[in-house]
Amino acid sequence: MPKWSIKIVMAVFIVGIVIVSVAAGVVGNLVFGNSSVDVTKEKVYSLSQQSKKFLDKNNDFLFIKLYAAENLTQKDPRWKKYLAQVIKLAETYEKESNGKIKFAFVKVKPFANTQAEAEKVGIKEFSYPSGEKYAYFGMVLANEKGKFITIPRFRFEDFAYIENLITRNLSCLTTKESKNVGIISPAFNVAAKQTYFGISEEWPFVTALRKNGYNPIALDDVSRGINPNYDAVVVFYPMSLDNLTIYSIDQYLMRGGNVIMFLDAFSENRFADADQYTNYVSGMDEFLENYGIKYSADLLVGDNEYNRNLVLDGEKINYPLRLVVTKENFSKHKINENINSLQLNHSGFLKYQNMPNLTTNVLFTTSENSGIMPVDKMRYLDYDVFVENYQATKQKYPLAVLVEGKFKSMFNAPIFNNPELIAKSLPFLIMPLKEGKLLIVADSDMMGENLWNANYAKNHDTNGELFTSDNLQFLLNALDYMTGADYVSVPLRKRMIKQMTWLVFLQEMAAQKYAQEKNDEQKKLIDAQKKLAELASQMKITELSSVKKIKETEQLQRELDRHKNNLEKINYDIEKEYNKLFASFVCLLIVVLPVAVTLLLALLYGVYSKNIVKKAMMRDDNE
C-alpha cells in the first residue's frame, strides 16, 4: 500500500462513495432499464390483461404525448411520484406494444411554444395550491391520421382510472368508424345539441358515450321508423310513449336492432301526481310483456343490506331505496365484466319468463335481504312514510334483464293508415329479419350524473369524470357487447374501498362502548322533537294556547334539553374513552413492547447460552 496520509485516504474514500453510488445507479439503469416487479396485491404497477390483449391485437400506429409543467414536481412532492407513475405507465404501453405505440414527454414552460401547444390540444391549465398558475398535467392520445383524444388533466383522485382511460381511448382511435347510437328520451332532452354560455345541455352520460367511441344522435322523430343502420338505440325514461314510437322500436328490434331501455317507476308516479300532467307512465307494459318481461310500475324495491345512507337531522339512517348493487349480485355475463358496484335510486324491479326463440338473462339483482313498497306512497320522499310502508320480503329482485333472439312483433299490421306515411316509412315486418338484443334496466336514475360522477357536486368540473360507481362503465359494456364494438373495458387499478386507519379504528372502538346508550338517547330526543312539533302545530291551529298546553310545551322543552345534555355527555365520554384507548395504544407501543421484546431476546439468548455451556460441560465429562 502507498504511504498516503490519513487525510488523503479519507478524501479518496469520500470521493469513492460518490463515484460508486453514481456509477451503481447509472450502470443499473442502463443495464436493467425500467424492469421491475409489482408486489402489490392489486397489481397497481402492472398493465391489466385487457390492456395487454389490446396491445397484442393492435396493428395501428398510435402516439401518447404527456404534457407536464416544468416545475410540477417542485411544487408538491406528491406530484413527483404521480408524474413518475404516469410516465412509467406510458412507457409500459410503449414497451409492450411491439413498436406500435410511441411515447413522448413534453415539459410545458410558461410563455413558451410548449404552453401554446398544450393549450391547443386541450390540456387544461390549473393552479397550484399556492395559487401560482401555469400548472399543466395532461395527456394526448393520437393515431397516425391525426385524430386525437385529450385527457385534459390528471388529478390525484384519477389514479385508479388512468389505465382505464388510456386503453379505452387508444382502442377508440384504432376503430375505423364510430358507432351510431340513437337516443329516445321524451322526458328529458338528454342529447341536446344546443349550448348556453358555452355549457352543453347534453347530459354527461351522452358526452361520455361520444368520448368513448360512440356517436349519440337524438331521435326526436321516429314516425318513419328507426334506421336499422343505427348500431343501438337507448330509450331513456320512456314517458308517455306514443304507439308510433313503440311501433318503431318494435320494428327496429325485428330488424336485428339493439335497444337499451332505462325505465323509471318512481318518476312515472311522482310526475303523474301533478294535475296538469296526466300521462307520465311509460306505456311499455304491453310491449315488454310481448317478450316475457313484466315491469313493476307500482312498486319500488329496496335493499336492506346494500344501500347508501340517508342523512336526516345530521344522522346517517339506513335507507334501502338508495340501492347499491355489489359484485355478489351480478350474474356472470360479458356486460358485467369489471363492474364492481352500481348505484340506483328508487328503482322498480322486473319479472320475467322465458319466451320461445328468445334467451333471457338476468344481469343483476338486489340482495336476498330486500323489500318493497308501493310507489304512490313515496311521492314526496318522506322518510316517515317510507318507514310506515316499507315491507321486508327477503327475496331477490331482478333489476336488469337482457333478452336476445328473434323478437316477434306486438303489432299485426302497420299502425298508420296515411298512405303517404306508409310509402315513406320502412316496410312492416311481421316476421323477424335478424336476431336483436333488448336490455331493460328498472331505473333511469342510474344514468343521472349524481350517481356515478363525483364532479357533479363540484359544479360540473370541466376536467372530466370522477367515478363514484361503475354505472357509466355498465352502459359502455352493454353497448360494446350489443354492437359488437371492439373497445376495451379495463378494470380499475384499485377499488374505491376506504381502508381503515388506526385513528378511525380507535374512534370506532370508543364509540362502540357507548353505542346502545347513544342510540337510546337519540331516539328519545327525536321523540321529544316530534311531540314538540306536534304540539306547536296544534297551538298554531287553535291560536289561543291553554295553560295546560303551555306547561306541556315547557316540560317537553326541558325534556329535550335534558336529552341534548345527555347526548353531549355521551359524546364527551366517547372522546374520553378514545383518549384513554389512544394513550393505552401509545403506552403499549412505546413502553410495553420495547421492554417485552428486549426481555424475550435476553431470555432466548440465555436459553441458548445455557445449552452451549451444558453441551461444553457434557463434552468435558465425556473426555
Add this chain to the structure above:
Amino acid sequence: MRDFVNNMIVFFLKEFKSFFQNKMIYVLLPIYLVINFTTVIYFSDFLSVASSSMQQFFLLQPRIFLIFVPALTMRIWVEEYKNNTWEILLSQPISIAAAVIGKFLAVWAVTGIMLLSSTVLWGITAWFVGCDNVWVLTNYLMTFLIIGIMCAVSAWAGALCFNYVGAFLLSWAFLAILFAVNFDNLINKIMAVFVDNFNARVFSDFAEIAASLVSGEIKTAFIFYAIALIAAALWANVVAVEYKRSEK
C-alpha cells in the same frame, strides 16, 4: 473457498455473539423500538392515513438507522485495534475479506433482529386494521437491503479509525454523504443529450431509491444498485484494513 467460508462464519459468530455478551443489543434494541414507534406515532401520518403497505413506517427506517448503524459498526474494528487482536488475526493465514464480510454480516444480522422486533407493529396492524401482507413483507426485505448498504458503508468508515467516537462520527458522516449524493439532474441532462425522448430517472438519489424500494414496485436497477454498493463498500473496507495494517 471452503476455508474462506469457514473463516467468515467464525468471524460472523464471534462478532454476532459479542453484541449479546457485552449487552449492547439490550441497550440499543429498546432505544430503537422507542424511537421507532414514537416517530411513527407522532412524526408521521401512519395512524391517520390508510396505507395497505405501512409505507410511512418504512420510509422512516433509513433515517432512524442513521443513528443505530454507526453505533453498531463503530466497535467492530476499533475493538480489534484497541485490543491489538487484529494484528494477531491478520498474522494468521486468514483472508482479510473473510474477516470484513463476517463482521459486516454480523452487524447486518443485528440490524435484522432490530428490524424483526418491529414486526409486532405489523402483526397488530394486520390483525386490527388490515394490510397487504405480501407488500409489507417485501418492504421489510427491501428495508433490510437498504440497511445492508448503510452497514457496509458504515463498517468501511469504522475501519479507518482507532477510537470509538471517531469511528461513530466518521461512519455517520459517510452515511450522510451517501444520503446527500444526488447527481440525478446532471445525469438526466447528459442522458437527454444522447438519448431521444429521454425521460428523467432516479440514478443515485439514495433517499429516493430507498423510498422507491418500499413503494410496491421493486426495480431491478435499484436492487443492482444496492448489491453493487454493498460489494464496493466491502471491497473498500478490505482496502482500509490493509491500509491500517501498512500504517502500523
